[in-house]
Amino acid sequence: MQIVLAHIGPKSSSRDPFDQLVAMYLKRSSAFARFQEHAFRTEDALFEWLDRQQRRSPAVTVLLDTHGRQMTSESFAEWLGRQRDSSTQQLVFCIGPADGWSDTSRKRATLLLSLGPFTLAHALARLVLAEQLYRAFTILTGHPYHSGH
Numbered sequence: 511m512q513i514v515l516a517h518i519g520p521k522s523s524s525r526d527p528f529d530q531l532v533a534m535y536l537k538r539s540s541a542f543a544r545f546q547e548h549a550f551r552t553e554d555a556l557f558e559w560l561d562r563q564q565r566r567s568p569a570v571t572v573l574l575d576t577h578g579r580q581m582t583s584e585s586f587a588e589w590l591g592r593q594r595d596s597s598t599q600q601l602v603f604c605i606g607p608a609d610g611w612s613d614t615s616r617k618r619a620t621l622l623l624s625l626g627p628f629t630l631a632h633a634l635a636r637l638v639l640a641e642q643l644y645r646a647f648t649i650l651t652g653h654p655y656h657s658g659h
Contacts, residue, residue, distance in 0.1 A: 511543045511544070511593070511594050511598055511599065511600070511601060512543065512544045512545075512546065512599065512600045512601070513539075513543045513544070513545050513546075513600075513601045513602075513603070513643065514545070514546045514547070514548060514569075514600065514601070514602040514603065515532070515536075515545070515546070515547045515548075515603050515605075515636060515639065515640065516547070516548045516549070516550060516556060516602055516603065516604045516605070517548075517549055517550070517604065517605035517606075517632050517635075517636060518549075518550055518551070518552065518553060518556060518604075518605065518606055518607040519549060519605075519607070519608075519632050520549060521549040522547065522549065522633075522636075526633060528633035528634065528636065528637050529633070529636075531637050531640075532547075532636050532637050532640045535637075535640035535641050535643070535644045536640055536643075536644075538644050539640075539643055539644045539647055541647075542647040542650075542651070543594075543647070552607075553606070553607060553611065553612060553614075553615050556604060557615065557618060560602065563600060565599045565600055566599060567598070567599060569599075569600040569601065569602045570593060570598050570600070570601045570602070570620045570621070571602050571604065571618065571619050571620045571621075572601065572602065572603045572604065572619065572620060572621045572622075572623050573604050573606060573611055573615060573616065573619040573621070573622050573623070574603065574604065574605050574606065574623055574624070574625060574635060574639065575606065575610070575611055575616065575619075575622040575623070575624060576610075576624055576627065576629060577622060577624065578621070578622030578623045578624040579621065579622060579623055579624060580624045580625075580626065581623070583642060583645050583646065583649065583656065584649060586642060586646050587645070587646035587647075587649035587650050590643070590646045590647070590650070591646075591650050594650075603623075603639055603643075604619075605632055605635050605636060605639070625638050625639070625642075
């Protein structure tokens, strides 16, 4: 399974401390899935890119949205495990523009996911998402990372 962390906004910088932490969690998670990161200038550019992806099945598209579904780490792990076990080829997590997703984009999403009621800066949201992906994989494999909280 390939997991893409996408966001609307400028490209990340390897000098940014948040990006270094995101890279650390993605590296840890690479034992479980392949990861990519992409930045897009607009929602339209993101969805044009998604439409061009050549796969046997369309990507599962998850938009991070304050009005989305909130999950515990355990329920997120269960959801991720179902995606993996149903042979999902590409899972794309998208952090939206500063003014939020358009209704058109929300309708195209497979899932609207909320990281909580707070609005987070893009870099922080990417870090939280990367850590939760790693945590989910450790829950699925019985690794002690999650139980150490």
